[in-house]
Amino acid sequence: MGRRPKNKAPIAVEVATREARIAAHAAFDRLWQAKMRRDGCTKGVARRAGYRWLASQLYMDPAYCHIS
Structure with missing residues (x-):
């Protein structure tokens, strides 16, 4: 966090x-x-799919889509 x-x-x-x-x-x-839970996939598979979906909604390259 930034500080004054x-x-x-x-x-x-x-x-x-x-x-x-x-x-x-x-x-x-x-x-x-x-x-x-729904698809029985791993955490990594589910997160990658989520970021691909989010990137498509934001019209951006999935390689650059991440929530810090």
């Missing part, structure tokens, strides 16, 4: 980004876990 040089307080924008990333991961994790 003088008072070492969290930078608000970075806090908001971190919170959004956590929320995005929570939603994404529910999707690939449901696929894993």
Whole structure:
């Protein structure tokens, strides 16, 4: 997390980004876990399929699609 040089307080924008990333991961994790249960596939297969789907929805190359 970024810090301000003088008072070492969290930078608000970075806090908001971190919170959004956590929320995005929570939603994404529910999707690939449901696929894993439904299809009986491994975690890796389900996550890769999820990222491929997400990339297609965002019109981007799956190689660059990842939630940090």
